[in-house]
Amino acid sequence: MKVFVTQAQPEPSVSDLLREHEVVTGQAGLPFSELQNLVADADAILATPPVRISRELIENAPKLKIVANGAVGTDNIDLLACKERGIPVTNTPGVLTEATADLTWALILCVARKIRAAEAVARSGRWDGWKPTDFLGMSLSGKTLGIYGLGRIGSAVARRGEAFGMRIIGMTEADSRTVFERLLSESDVLSLHCPLTEKTRNRFSTAEFQRMKTGSILINTARGGVVDTGALIEALDSGRLSGAGLDVYPEEPRIDPRLLPREDVVLLPHIGSGTVEARLAMARTASSEIRRALAGEPVVNRVV
Ligand code: GLV
Numbered sequence: 001m002k003v004f005v006t007q008a009q010p011e012p013s014v015s016d017l018l019r020e021h022e023v024v025t026g027q028a029g030l031p032f033s034e035l036q037n038l039v040a041d042a043d044a045i046l047a048t049p050p051v052r053i054s055r056e057l058i059e060n061a062p063k064l065k066i067v068a069n070g071a072v073g074t075d076n077i078d079l080l081a082c083k084e085r086g087i088p089v090t091n092t093p094g095v096l097t098e099a100t101a102d103l104t105w106a107l108i109l110c111v112a113r114k115i116r117a118a119e120a121v122a123r124s125g126r127w128d129g130w131k132p133t134d135f136l137g138m139s140l141s142g143k144t145l146g147i148y149g150l151g152r153i154g155s156a157v158a159r160r161g162e163a164f165g166m167r168i169i170g171m172t173e174a175d176s177r178t179v180f181e182r183l184l185s186e187s188d189v190l191s192l193h194c195p196l197t198e199k200t201r202n203r204f205s206t207a208e209f210q211r212m213k214t215g216s217i218l219i220n221t222a223r224g225g226v227v228d229t230g231a232l233i234e235a236l237d238s239g240r241l242s243g244a245g246l247d248v249y250p251e252e253p254r255i256d257p258r259l260l261p262r263e264d265v266v267l268l269p270h271i272g273s274g275t276v277e278a279r280l281a282m283a284r285t286a287s288s289e290i291r292r293a294l295a296g297e298p299v300v301n302r303v304v
Helices: 032-040 055-059 079-085 097-112 115-124 152-163 177-186 206-210 229-237 276-294
Strands: 002-005 022-025 044-047 066-069 144-148 167-171 189-192 216-220 241-246 265-267
Touching: 032 055, 044 276, 055 079, 066 276, 097 115, 097 152, 097 189, 097 216, 097 241, 097 265, 097 276, 115 265, 144 152, 144 177, 152 167, 167 177, 206 229, 229 241
Parallel strands: 002 022, 002 044, 044 066, 144 167, 144 189, 189 216, 216 241, 241 265
Antiparallel strands: none
């Protein structure tokens, strides 16, 4: 059967688990018509975050039996269109939790300790020596870490926070308005770990930033669409936020050019799950789901 893999995967994954099938591999940024041709006669799609699996693609793929996302967030896939056709969509929970929590902490530490600005000076050859007043960051011990989205990744970030001596406030989208208000007003570092849905799109905008603690830090390793970038920039300009660490953006790979020169923002190119171990496990999890579905067996990590 034909499997369309949207982007080349770390191996051994596809080449091993799907060796009995015809595998066609694409790449991000293909023109829609080309993508549509590749998907039209596919029995399975191994999807990835940058390639949108739209209703139009799904409706024009009559043989499609599964969309296995090689990621945990499934906002790149039209879930409703799949559900209507009874096509299972799977994701890769669990295998990228620790890698993403580590990366989140890399951002927290970089922003809290002004690593971007300090590293630039060290590297420039213009460092003129230790000063009591240089690059003063935020001590994390005793501060409050807010977690918006207390699922697997959010909980793993919280556990690390405890090791740093932080007080934790966590919430899920089901929690009350009161918990959300506490999260905004008490967090020194607020880290986002919710999926991108119609409910969470632009969840953090002007009104939310205005209720955050002065000098607090925002970290986003979830999805760019959860944060209103313009409002974030205003919050940084006004001093409401002292810094931000971003791994994700609303229209990747575009990064709002206003963010690029800022020293108070650390920008990464969506590498939350980017370890050898996690990315291989993601590729193998998605390949295994396709292998099962094409053999007529039940899938394991079904989203719809
Ligand atoms: C990566 O961004 C993922 O959702 O797994």
